[in-house]
Amino acid sequence: MKLWEKGYAPNPLVEQFTVGKDPELDMELVPYDILASKAHSRVLHSAGVLQDDELTKLVNSLEDIYTEYQQGKFSISVSEEDCHTAIENQLTQKLGDLGKKIHTARSRNDQVLTAMRLFEMDAIGSILSAIDSLIGFMKTFADLNSEVPMPGYTHTRKAMPFSVKDWMEAFIDSLYDDKKMLNAVLELIDQNPLGTGAGFGVPFPLDRSISQKELGFNRSLDNPLYAQNSRGKFESQILSSCQNVLMTLNRLSTDLILFTMPEFGFFTIEDSLTTGSSIMPHKKNPDVLELVRASVHQLTGYQVQVQNTYTNLISGYHRDVQFTKEPLMNGLKLCRDSVEVFALVMQACKPNTANLSAAMSDELYTVQKVYDLVKKGIPFREAYKIIASQFFNKKS
Amino acid sequence: MKLWEKGYAPNPLVEQFTVGKDPELDMELVPYDILASKAHSRVLHSAGVLQDDELTKLVNSLEDIYTEYQQGKFSISVSEEDCHTAIENQLTQKLGDLGKKIHTARSRNDQVLTAMRLFEMDAIGSILSAIDSLIGFMKTFADLNSEVPMPGYTHTRKAMPFSVKDWMEAFIDSLYDDKKMLNAVLELIDQNPLGTGAGFGVPFPLDRSISQKELGFNRSLDNPLYAQNSRGKFESQILSSCQNVLMTLNRLSTDLILFTMPEFGFFTIEDSLTTGSSIMPHKKNPDVLELVRASVHQLTGYQVQVQNTYTNLISGYHRDVQFTKEPLMNGLKLCRDSVEVFALVMQACKPNTANLSAAMSDELYTVQKVYDLVKKGIPFREAYKIIASQFFNKKS
């Protein structure tokens, strides 16, 4: 049964189209909606809507539902539309009239928002942990190879001498900055939306500090319309902060795909992280690196979906934003998976010192030669021209 | 078992990451891979690789697999990676050594390409049919309301008199143009990739005209490297041609969301196509229109994913393109669903003649008044100024 059941049946094709993938996607939101429903029960209790025993029953039933969920016994039907309806239906089935009280002073709008934000904060938290773990492996890699030289490239052409350690540390520094942006977004979204109703408050006195505290939000989203208007805007920022991480990994993957080519042989990646070809028996392909490289483009698409859906709409909820749920969830998962799989790559990757040393050819040292002249008092631009002419004469 | 099994086990996390959603997505490609495998068997037969009875056995087994697929008895495991491997494994299980011959002179690269292109041509075909059906309902709507006036708007402000029929016909004309672009893309992709191997041909004489004819392709993709390089480029064009359709429906939905507001009341949509609110008992919301409106933004994201994945890669296959499969399939489905659901909208939508007539207020006729003066010989720009000054004096 739908929350808004009014006595007329929606067209089945329409029901399928409007419900979309919600029953599937919402399975991930169940724990967060249960947490928020428990917090909301306490708010209702403090407002006198629920008696002591009613609160106890509701909280216990919500915990039962969570247990069933963990045991794989919870499901959401298309006619229920989403996890929020499924949970309310379960409560009513378990508790009768008492279940019908849970939706007092809340709307599906603030309910969805609350579950989403709790989910998002958790997801960002696990990305941050995964990055820490990845950085750990990168540091080990850098330390193990602190003496190994490596050519530096600009324009995909040899430029100046560099080292494996410095190269790896460029990505460690990049990830530290990426963590900063993830934390900035985490702080942005850490605002309690519960109690804002459908965007215009609830005509009922609520102590929102109770749910804020129970759910661990740092601040309250005070303006109810802004709560609704934040949906899609915050989510776009979340994906944007994940984009940094995937940009960092995209560049590192691109480096590794080139530098593990047998033509370079700068690094080797263990067989267990490569795949083969259906017709070419000799192939060991860097599929993992290729997919990490491509992840950033997936995420760009997800962000475009979230951001575009938001725009050119008046204030207040629109069904359009339902389409932001899937790209948001996909994007967060993709980011975490990419970081986690990269931790394996770092463990499976070894430099080939002999090849790297052999690659340290003469042209990498022309800048050094210029500075040798500079130190003798020749102005830089003159010194540059002297070395340039030497270099090109020698070549021809 | 993988096609490229080499005796070392991939890391399970890596396997999960690289295989991704293929087992799920590929369930839609099974019929097309079976068709292509049958055509390929005939090519091999003509090349002398298969004897008459071997051909018969292979074709029969492929038809058996198709029957099992239709009965819901076919599945793809993560370790098999995709439908192509699953089908080859089934053949080998049914036919032993003979099954191992099917992959002669083909690569998974041209195999995937062939199945994808067949799938795409079918999907575009059903979008074209759905558009024809939608146009039928739109024409009926236009004809039934040929005398009903309607204000024309520019800048979301009343501009000049128009009619319901003309308004609806603007979208019919738009869909006719959209069909043209879909057909242009259909012609583009109608090229047989089977027989191009991994992008460098097959060191084996093949009569590719056999598979071209059997699979109904209009032309052959002759250059094998171009076959691989077309993957992602053609798919991007497919989504771009779908984008036209969703742009048309986006505009019509936006019109209808505004003009069905009670404040306008120009049109009414039947209850069975509206949904309600969890807390506001009076609401009948245009969720269907909102989701169709938002579909175009989903598709933009899908197209960005396909297009971005393609770029900055050297010629030849890269695992990156695996990520183009899901947005392509999602985009085609979304486009067809949106068109189909809009056929319901058109049937459920009625103009309210009284409201529309009442909305035909004075300011809509100022241009007419200008032309009345023009017909009396006053230069247009003078006439414009006269009417403008009359209009604004009357208002104040």
Next chain:
Amino acid sequence: MKLWEKGYAPNPLVEQFTVGKDPELDMELVPYDILASKAHSRVLHSAGVLQDDELTKLVNSLEDIYTEYQQGKFSISVSEEDCHTAIENQLTQKLGDLGKKIHTARSRNDQVLTAMRLFEMDAIGSILSAIDSLIGFMKTFADLNSEVPMPGYTHTRKAMPFSVKDWMEAFIDSLYDDKKMLNAVLELIDQNPLGTGAGFGVPFPLDRSISQKELGFNRSLDNPLYAQNSRGKFESQILSSCQNVLMTLNRLSTDLILFTMPEFGFFTIEDSLTTGSSIMPHKKNPDVLELVRASVHQLTGYQVQVQNTYTNLISGYHRDVQFTKEPLMNGLKLCRDSVEVFALVMQACKPNTANLSAAMSDELYTVQKVYDLVKKGIPFREAYKIIASQFFNKKS
């Protein structure tokens, strides 16, 4: 003076913001607006609005303005907003009251649309010519090097033997397909918008076939609202068809950037097409190839701008679409420039046969070895395993 001058002054900051880059961008549209104004004069003449001598005077004055434009004597001021106003102002200055008649039975909306579409058709035409010229150089390149071998790569790893000629022909075939899509879009937009007014027709009998014929449009955009609704939708398709071209060139550039690395040395590009470094005297960088490679990303942004601007707006003109002019014009120019500069690249590029031959190493021939076994009657998958095990044993 503005066309809509009403006696109140717009705020200067507002004027600057709303007019934007139009005065600069519109300089390219002047010739097309003059053409369309001449055609419109003939329509007005046939409708009896203009006498014979009035038509002559208007046409002559428009031709005078064109001459002044060619001599660099035509400019557009911010207060005039755009080329359409500037041209009408010039006419009124030259012809007095007669100039004030030119805007009879047209709106700036259909006027802009007409000039844009004429501009677009010309621009696509010059892209098509530039592609033909590029293909010419590519064919010469392919023919000159028809015997030169080249390794084929998949996953950025050596795969199978290929040739320079086949590699180049992959891009020739790609450009032929790109031309098809450009032509399909050309056909789409080849519809006369003049006479559709502000989107709701003109309350005045017009023979639109006169302007259609004079301007060389193949068809008429009959529905006036669709004319307005086509703005942004057609432009998005134009950019999408250019995107194919830049995807083709992106891949070829990416190939060349890799294969001209000294580490490969497969091809050399003349010095006059490379640039240097401010500090590294030895550098010759492939900047041209890098910028062509990046062009596709510029175009993606332009297309997103056009497409996004279109959506979630009701029917009829909105000022928002002014923002589609710059990306459209930039995108067309970028596409043509990239094709033209690539014609230089093809002339400056030479294969190094010795390096290419040396790169034809053993692993490229494993598929050939598999097929040698297949020809002896061993099933393909068995043969694959035999060669795979040989290959990996030899390596270790």
Next chain:
Amino acid sequence: MKLWEKGYAPNPLVEQFTVGKDPELDMELVPYDILASKAHSRVLHSAGVLQDDELTKLVNSLEDIYTEYQQGKFSISVSEEDCHTAIENQLTQKLGDLGKKIHTARSRNDQVLTAMRLFEMDAIGSILSAIDSLIGFMKTFADLNSEVPMPGYTHTRKAMPFSVKDWMEAFIDSLYDDKKMLNAVLELIDQNPLGTGAGFGVPFPLDRSISQKELGFNRSLDNPLYAQNSRGKFESQILSSCQNVLMTLNRLSTDLILFTMPEFGFFTIEDSLTTGSSIMPHKKNPDVLELVRASVHQLTGYQVQVQNTYTNLISGYHRDVQFTKEPLMNGLKLCRDSVEVFALVMQACKPNTANLSAAMSDELYTVQKVYDLVKKGIPFREAYKIIASQFFNKKS
């Protein structure tokens, strides 16, 4: 003369294509490059490369160039490519051999990066100021209309009672959050890149703390390769943080475009902020709001350009990133302009209390009625059904 002049002339078409819009765009970077060059001179002085008097001469000459720039006497030619070369050329012209020393121990790569980051920090600073000013006007607006009711909408349908003050405060809160993200990005980019050379450091001892301090950077970008790899990644984040602001203004503009329709008449915007039509004398169009609404889509395109250009490239500088300069600069300008013009909108906007009060119709109060029953002890979901059935019976 180019910095890397080597004795061969680049092809003119190639020069035009590679230099692109740099001479025009770089005019904005001149002051920042002069600042950075002064700071670099002090670094060179401390390293013993410059004597006391040489430092004085260089600093004085740089200040002279700045004065000439302010007087409009500084220009950049196509053959000079960019502002960095033009400034170095000027120095050499003024100071002879001493000018040739300025490029010691720096590369154009770290030079560009430094100028860009200084420019960006300034630009973000002015956006922050503009937002503060806008918030001031919004607060005044909210305070002046603290008692005016306003219907709240969901799904573009009347939902619940709200107020003009609360509506406006939703956007104030939104802007406060947008400021947070701008500040987070400001902190991210506040890292001194000067002294990192071409991405691999400079073979010369430098005291980078001198330039860090003089240029006011908070931290140092220590890893030279990360400095180069940050280009495009930081810029993408900058545009992402601007996107928040334009999302906020997009929603407010969309609200105002609807609510200033005569059909609603909730708000009026002064004539000086509206524009007219070339054929419809009665029109006053909200062009400013439409352009602000559309700005967000421009920015999305800019961000896609920056982000896409970054990806699938190996570490180190590539000419591709030249294409990130224009979208970055355009995006920052567009954001600031939109905020500034919106400050005018807020001053020109007045609510129409009579119309707003008249719009407070019955259906807005159904939730209130539900809660009246809830307060009498009826469970929420029962109460909802009672009011729903009353409401729909009354209507029919």
